[in-house]
Amino acid sequence: MKVLDLKCSLDHRFEGWFASTDEFESQLSRKLVACPICSTTDVSRMPSAPRLNLSSARSDDSAPVSTAAKGGDSAQQARALNFMREILAKTENVGERFAEEARRMHYDEAPARNIRGVATPEDAHALMEEGIDVMPLPVPASLKEPLQ
Numbered sequence: 001m002k003v004l005d006l007k008c009s010l011d012h013r014f015e016g017w018f019a020s021t022d023e024f025e026s027q028l029s030r031k032l033v034a035c036p037i038c039s040t041t042d043v044s045r046m047p048s049a050p051r052l053n054l055s056s057a058r059s060d061d062s063a064p065v066s067t068a069a070k071g072g073d074s075a076q077q078a079r080a081l082n083f084m085r086e087i088l089a090k091t092e093n094v095g096e097r098f099a100e101e102a103r104r105m106h107y108d109e110a111p112a113r114n115i116r117g118v119a120t121p122e123d124a125h126a127l128m129e130e131g132i133d134v135m136p137l138p139v140p141a142s143l144k145e146p147l148q
């Protein structure tokens, strides 16, 4: 037997017992399913209780998942921060002279090394047009202070 949650056009809610969902559909189409309150045969099926329970169980399940995702995010942030520290440790800070130094290195006027510094978007764009690799490096504020 199937217990279906039904609703009539006047929003009366009631349960209907059927051999199967198909049987319900069949009785419905033959107007054999009537509202016990107002007797209308304009009846439709509501989302069944088990499905509602399932969806609330799903949202409960998603809580630990989202916590795990948060943990993953902070682990990822820590990795990004370490990566950033590594870059900062391995590069020479040339500050405002970044574009100038990058050009000098590119044209062999200065020893090749990894540098970092400040470049305006126009500078960075011009350097890239000259074939000089420039990578934007959003340094977290927490790392900026002790290094400059």
Ligand SMILES: [Zn+2]
Pocket: 008, 009, 010, 011, 012, 035, 036, 037, 038, 039, 040
């Ligand atoms: Zn009714």
